Amino acid sequence: MKRIVPVGFVMLAVGFGLGWVCKPAASTEKSTAAGKPTASVSATSTNVKKAETATAEPLPSKVEKREPVDKAKVDQKEQIRKMQSQMSKQMTERMRAKFEKQIEKLAAGLNLTDAQKASLTAWLDDRMAKLGDVDFSNPKSMQSFSETLKTMTSKAMEDQLQASLTPDQKTALTDYKEKEIHAKADTLALKNLSKLQTAVEFVDGQRDEVYKILTEDAEKKAGEEETAADLAKLMTEGMGEDTDPYDLGIQSLMGKMGEAEESGGARKNGKETAQAIREAIDQSIEAKVDLLRPVLNENQLDQYRKELKTNGLGMMGPMLDAMEAGGK
Numbered sequence: 001m002k003r004i005v006p007v008g009f010v011m012l013a014v015g016f017g018l019g020w021v022c023k024p025a026a027s028t029e030k031s032t033a034a035g036k037p038t039a040s041v042s043a044t045s046t047n048v049k050k051a052e053t054a055t056a057e058p059l060p061s062k063v064e065k066r067e068p069v070d071k072a073k074v075d076q077k078e079q080i081r082k083m084q085s086q087m088s089k090q091m092t093e094r095m096r097a098k099f100e101k102q103i104e105k106l107a108a109g110l111n112l113t114d115a116q117k118a119s120l121t122a123w124l125d126d127r128m129a130k131l132g133d134v135d136f137s138n139p140k141s142m143q144s145f146s147e148t149l150k151t152m153t154s155k156a157m158e159d160q161l162q163a164s165l166t167p168d169q170k171t172a173l174t175d176y177k178e179k180e181i182h183a184k185a186d187t188l189a190l191k192n193l194s195k196l197q198t199a200v201e202f203v204d205g206q207r208d209e210v211y212k213i214l215t216e217d218a219e220k221k222a223g224e225e226e227t228a229a230d231l232a233k234l235m236t237e238g239m240g241e242d243t244d245p246y247d248l249g250i251q252s253l254m255g256k257m258g259e260a261e262e263s264g265g266a267r268k269n270g271k272e273t274a275q276a277i278r279e280a281i282d283q284s285i286e287a288k289v290d291l292l293r294p295v296l297n298e299n300q301l302d303q304y305r306k307e308l309k310t311n312g313l314g315m316m317g318p319m320l321d322a323m324e325a326g327g328k
Contacts, residue, residue: 080137088136091134099152100124102154103117103121103124105180106157106158106161109172110176111172112169116165120160130144154225158177180222184218184225185218186218189215189217190211193211193214195246196210196214196307199303199307200304201300209294209295210295243314243315245311246308248284248285250313250314253281270323271326274320275324281313286305288304289301
């Protein structure tokens, strides 16, 4: 059976988190086991007493009423289902809010008519309806969810307007896109610069040079996101989590690994997967270090590298540790 290509770290987080929270409590099993001898002794004492008194009453049935063996599993599945439903609802609500904000900005920037704005709202409503209440454990549900996410890009929104745009609006759209890319790039560059300054002390105007390099790199990434949706990033943003605090491309790396495996690559167990992810992230770290090599000295680059290796994994660090410990 065809496997679903992983859509990023969030799927691992969901599976691992729900599995850990909902695993059976050992104390319950011990308590049940401990209660059995007592019941047996009680039954034996009763039988002996009745035999001694030679009563005519029938012996009590040895078959006792018991809870269904799988009741605990049923309860766990229901708990997981409720948690998934809540997470799905929160995620889709955040996604809707994000795209509604974009629609408002487009409407203001291009001076859209009510009909043009309505077409964008209808486009969003259609996709949100398709996302629905995703079941993270159902391959078909995840496949449908992923396919819908792929269509949720800035370019896809703009395509809804192309036929109805006036010449002035088309010019305004070009200006709008340039400003949007620059704004996103500036936000990302400042975020990375802020974290970099916690590990490296700049000298002799290095800060401005570093900011320039970070901005150019961020603009390239922002431009790519305009036309190709980063599924994992959409999901983690939708869940309100920053799973890639140092912009190492963790979600994208995992997505590429999943695609490679899906297209015929060797399938790995948990430990092998974790090691492969670490190797890919190490390569990403070296790429970020090399990006600043024209400006920073070797000591500064080493400080930056250590900062990325120590804190760059964020929430992913404990997840990889657990996968490696589990082995399978």
